Amino acid sequence: xxxxxxxxxxxxxxxxxxxxxxxxxxxxxxxxxxxxxxxxxxxxxxxxxxxxxxxxxxxxxxxxxxxxxxxxxxxxxxxxxxxxxxxxxxxxxxxxxxxxxxxxxxxxx
Amino acid sequence: xxxxxxxxxxxxxxxxxxxxxxxxxxxxxxxxxxxxxxxxxxxxxxxxxxxxxxxxxxxxxxxxxxxxxxxxxxxxxxxxxxxxxxxxxxxxxxxxxxxxxxxxxxxxxxxxx
Numbered sequence: 001x002x003x004x005x006x007x008x009x010x011x012x013x014x015x016x017x018x019x020x021x022x023x024x025x026x027x028x029x030x031x032x033x034x035x036x037x038x039x040x041x042x043x044x045x046x047x048x049x050x051x052x053x054x055x056x057x058x059x060x061x062x063x064x065x066x067x068x069x070x071x072x073x074x075x076x077x078x079x080x081x082x083x084x085x086x087x088x089x090x091x092x093x094x095x096x097x098x099x100x101x102x103x104x105x106x107x108x109x
Numbered sequence: 110x111x112x113x114x115x116x117x118x119x120x121x122x123x124x125x126x127x128x129x130x131x132x133x134x135x136x137x138x139x140x141x142x143x144x145x146x147x148x149x150x151x152x153x154x155x156x157x158x159x160x161x162x163x164x165x166x167x168x169x170x171x172x173x174x175x176x177x178x179x180x181x182x183x184x185x186x187x188x189x190x191x192x193x194x195x196x197x198x199x200x201x202x203x204x205x206x207x208x209x210x211x212x213x214x215x216x217x218x219x220x221x222x
Contacts, residue, residue, distance in 0.1 A: 004151065034210075034211075041216075041218075042215050043213030043215045044152075044211075044213045046210050046211065046212065096157070099151040099152040101149060
């Protein structure tokens with residue numbers, strides 16, 4: 001069974017303090033790894049898809065990287081508007097995304 | 110209107126009630142999904158529809174009954190729910206079941222009393 005573990009569960013940062021979120025996974029035959037952002041009271045918003053080890057994607061202050069066993073979401077010089085829950089998901093079988101429990105990031109001004 | 114729209118946003122129902130959740134997507138996608146999100150837990154896949162046919166039912170209790178009348182609409186019919194069914198129910202769509210870049214709705218916050 002596919003397993004996705006995210007750490008830490010919660011992360012409190014000062015504005016400008018860079019950090020990384022971890023997503024470790026166990027799947028047979030990774031088809032894709034996905035990062036989403038979820039704000040309170042809203043559905044997840046798609047950020048990135050990574051397909052193979054060594055791949056990197058960037059969007060504003062966010063950078064996602066992928067190895068054979070884990071993915072990192074780096075937040076560089078975060079701002080309060082980066083506060084959200086970040087979800088990682090993997091796709092092995094065709095119909096299913098398996099999600100982690102998320103990391104809730106709080107950025108203080 | 111664009112994206113994935115879910116109604117109602119909030120729902121409180123008794124254990125003997127029958128209600129339905131509605132999801133509509135305006136993206137021209139061919140696959141639609143129901144997920145359950147409980148506090149501090151990963152999203153749980155409930156149902157998958159591809160081209161209006163159900164392709165996965167993830168061992169969901171029969172008190173949840175999905176319906177997909179066309180590729181733009183998805184319903185989740187609820188009856189005789191339990192308090193532990195209280196959660197955020199999310200609808201999502203994707204171009205096809207290969208799944209890249211799901212688009213989620215804002216969810217229905219369900220409380221069973």
